[in-house]
Amino acid sequence: MRIIMALACLLGLMGALPAHAAESKDVFGRTVPVGQGRPAVVLYANPDTREVLRTHAFQFAYQLRREYPIMVVHVDLRDVPSFFRGAARRELRKSHRESIAAIQKLFRDQGQQPPDNLESSLYLVADSTGAPHHALGLxxxxxxxxxxxVSPSGLELARGRFPESAPSIGQAIQSSLAPSFVSKASSH
Incomplete structure (x- = not known):
């Protein structure tokens, strides 16, 4: 019975880990540092959902600025013919630069100086196979x-449709940085 309980706990823990997020490289070849000390918001999108991100993601990132999360966007390229995937990756690099500029503008519009380290907070990952998306049922x-x-240690805290789940995602990120969460996580 103890073995069954231990296996159930292990499987539960594995289900809480973000799917493939910690082992990714972004479109610039940088390792995505999920689970390496900072909380993360991981968005799973595709070319058809670009407008949702443009409309909601920048403001959401700005609202979470005090929590200093990593923002990771996994873009599913399964619908893009393989011949055009190189162009899609170049478009993602361009989109990354445009996103950084848009976030900087948002800070300035709010009368604040944008952080110097935005580059190390935004990662766009081109997923040609769509494996992370498929693992999540997309x-x-x-x-x-x-x-x-995703918590600073890499555990999934919450998941949901975006932007509808933005409040619960934001609360999960905030609670992951609360002293009680950190002390509970480190005591186990």
Missing amino acids: EKGFLQVLAQA
Whole structure:
């Protein structure tokens, strides 16, 4: 019975880990540092959900500025013919630069100086196989962005459709930095 309970706990813990997020490289070849000391918001999108991100993600990132999360956008390229995936990656690099500029503008519009380290806070990952998306149940051609809140140690805290789940994702990120959460996590 103890072995069954231990296996159940282990499987539960494995289910709480973010799917493939910690082992990724972004479109610039940088390792995505999920689970390495900072909380993360991981968004799973595709080219068809770009407008949702443009409309909601910048403001959401700004609202979480005090928590200093890593923002990771996994872009599913399964719908992009393989011949055009190189162009799609170049477009993602361009989109990264435009996103940094848009976030800087948002800070300035609010009368604040943008942080110097925005580059180390935003990662765009081009997923040609869509494996992370598929692991989360997102089939090819999905129409809704999925968001995950990930703790500084790499555990999934919350998951839901974005932008509807933004409040609960934000609360999970905030609570992951609370002293009680940190002391509970380190005492186990």
